[in-house]
Amino acid sequence: MSAVIAPDAPVLDEDPFSDANIADPYPLFARMREMAAAVFIAPHDYYSVVRHQEAGIVATDYARFTTAGGVGLSDIRKPGAWRTRSPITEIDPPDHTRVRAALQKVLSPLVVKTWRDKFLARAEEVADEVVAKGRVDGVADIAEAFVLDVFPSVLGVDVPPERIKLTGELNFNQIGPNNARTAAALERAGPIMEWYAQVLGREYMLPGGFGEKIYQAEDAGDFEKGTAQFQVRTFFRAGVDTTMAAIGSTLKLLAENPEQFALVKANPALIKGAFEEALRLESPAQIMFRTTTGEVELGGVRLRADTKVGYQIGAANRDPRQWADPDRFDVTRQTTGVHRAFGVGAHVCIGQMIARLEADSILGALIRRVRAIEPAGPARWRPVNTLRTLDVLPLNLVA
Numbered sequence: 339m340s341a342v343i344a345p346d347a348p349v350l351d352e353d354p355f356s357d358a359n360i361a362d363p364y365p366l367f368a369r370m371r372e373m374a375a376a377v378f379i380a381p382h383d384y385y386s387v388v389r390h391q392e393a394g395i396v397a398t399d400y401a402r403f404t405t406a407g408g409v410g411l412s413d414i415r416k417p418g419a420w421r422t423r424s425p426i427t428e429i430d431p432p433d434h435t436r437v438r439a440a441l442q443k444v445l446s447p448l449v450v451k452t453w454r455d456k457f458l459a460r461a462e463e464v465a466d467e468v469v470a471k472g473r474v475d476g477v478a479d480i481a482e483a484f485v486l487d488v489f490p491s492v493l494g495v496d497v498p499p500e501r502i503k504l505t506g507e508l509n510f511n512q513i514g515p516n517n518a519r520t521a522a523a524l525e526r527a528g529p530i531m532e533w534y535a536q537v538l539g540r541e542y543m544l545p546g547g548f549g550e551k552i553y554q555a556e557d558a559g560d561f562e563k564g565t566a567q568f569q570v571r572t573f574f575r576a577g578v579d580t581t582m583a584a585i586g587s588t589l590k591l592l593a594e595n596p597e598q599f600a601l602v603k604a605n606p607a608l609i610k611g612a613f614e615e616a617l618r619l620e621s622p623a624q625i626m627f628r629t630t631t632g633e634v635e636l637g638g639v640r641l642r643a644d645t646k647v648g649y650q651i652g653a654a655n656r657d658p659r660q661w662a663d664p665d666r667f668d669v670t671r672q673t674t675g676v677h678r679a680f681g682v683g684a685h686v687c688i689g690q691m692i693a694r695l696e697a698d699s700i701l702g703a704l705i706r707r708v709r710a711i712e713p714a715g716p717a718r719w720r721p722v723n724t725l726r727t728l729d730v731l732p733l734n735l736v737a
């Protein structure tokens with residue numbers, strides 16, 4: 339007899355990864371949140387957990403929601419999986435605890451602090467260039483120009499920016515379904531896959547980068563031999579596109595909300611609030627998956643055993659049960675540690691202070707130099723299965 343007596347989660351026959359839902363996911367998220375805490379997505383055979391409280395439970399309760407099946411939609415333990423395992427994100431405690439502690443040492447706050455001057459210097463350069471131009475693309479000229487320079491340099495890899503974009507797009511499509519978007523990304527990245535498999539190897543690490551330190555940690559026996567390359571790959575995948583996406587979205591929201599820009603201009607301490615609020619409203623990582631270890635009751639509904647469960651960050655971060663006026667961009671809102679954009683629990687983002695330092699550096703340098711940031715044409719979102727990121731953001735910077 340089943341131990342769980344709650345009713346089955348309601349079923350949705352719609353595809354959250356359709357073109358229309360990827361372009362604007364929020365109307366669907368609002369409908370799903372009203373249906374239940376978890377909704378079964380029939381076209382892809384997974385549960386989507388859309389309310390803030392239950393999303394937190396899925397992310398933290400690894401005994402009932404394991405990462406061993408992978409943080410993507412495909413179960414990496416089963417034949418036909420289209421992703422390979424990450425040796426940090428796709429293991430549960432207690433094994434995860436040891437690996438995480440070793441990596442935490444490599445990325446300690448003291449280490450990150452030493453990058454501050456490098457980030458600030460590059461931020462000043464980028465800000466000077468864009469303010470001189472006036473009319474710019476917030477994605478290519480600001481977010482990408484900054485992150486694609488500083489992040490690979492502290493990781494200690496020499497990778498051409500256009501290749502980083504191809505592999506990032508592939509990764510965030512592959513976390514979702516194996517659909518036309520994933521196939522197209524695979525085709526675009528096809529010619530560089532052999533290069534990608536090698537370029538994060540030990541011999542390619544530049545001296546002094548934290549990539550090199552990850553290999554040294556492996557040599558010291560801090561985690562399993564042979565996994566350092568996959569650790570470096572995880573950092574590379576997780577750290578670049580997310581940060582560019584969040585900086586782009588912050589610029590868009592500041593441009594569209596001049597009264598909020600005025601608050602930040604008057605009090606630069608609010609730059610942090612603007613970034614966190616953009617993370618909440620346009621969460622770069624939109625969904626991360628777990629797998630049920632048995633039949634589970636969650637928020638009053640029953641979930642089947644051995645089934646994928648996505649905690650839908652983009653929906654949880656606009657849940658009116660958690661946030662007053664959830665669709666409003668409010669730079670004074672207290673969200674740090676409450677929004678789910680960096681995840682929560684054992685796997686909470688290990689690079690969040692790096693992302694914050696990057697954002698603070700570039701947004702600070704820019705806002706110091708301008709009186710206003712104005713939209714200069716329609717912004718366009720890039721269609722990627724699980725990443726909320728802009729393709730184009732025309733801006734007018736008023737010095």
Ligand code: HEM
Pocket residue numbers: 397409426427428438572573576577578580581584621622623626627678679680681682684685686687688689690692693
């Ligand atoms: C705004 C930027 C970023 C966002 C939105 C973001 C988002 C996330 C989220 C949601 C998770 C949790 C995944 C899960 O629950 O399965 C995570 C984990 C992770 N992030 Fe970030 N991230 C960002 C920046 C970075 C940076 C800069 C780095 C690189 C240093 C990084 C490295 C990682 C790693 C390695 C994990 C896995 C941690 C673990 O499994 O213990 N992230 N991130």
